[in-house]
Amino acid sequence: MAELPTIAIATSDLPQGWMLINAADFDPEQHRVYDGLIHEPDSTGEEMAPPGPGPKLSDLNLTELRSLASDEKIPGRSGMDREELLEALQAKDYEL
Structure with a gap:
């Protein structure tokens, strides 16, 4: 199965303050980018967590x-x- 690019969006629903969604699902009218970074799957297929405050x-x-x-x-x-x-x-x- 192909890995999809993801983007971290801000959310108050989770303790860490962010969640990953498929980049194709990002809607600037609905979402706010958490840290300004789009996250590509790494070479192992694992998604990378955004840097910054955990x-x-x-x-x-x-x-x-x-x-x-x-x-x-x-x-x-x-x-x-x-x-x-x-x-x-x-x-x-x-x-x-």
Whole structure:
């Protein structure tokens, strides 16, 4: 399956303040670009997260941290407590 270019748009619906959508779905009447960058899939087919400020991990609850850890494919995440998840995600360059 072919990978599609994506763009980060600002949203208040998610803790990190942004989400990725297909670049072809971007509508300047409806969307505001999060950081001014269009994101192309990298060579592995994984989408790149936008640079800049990440989510404030210390404000997330356990379920949100586990979801973020799942997105980052952190091994052992389901058995981690909140502090362990914070530490593992911080190692992935997320801000506390």
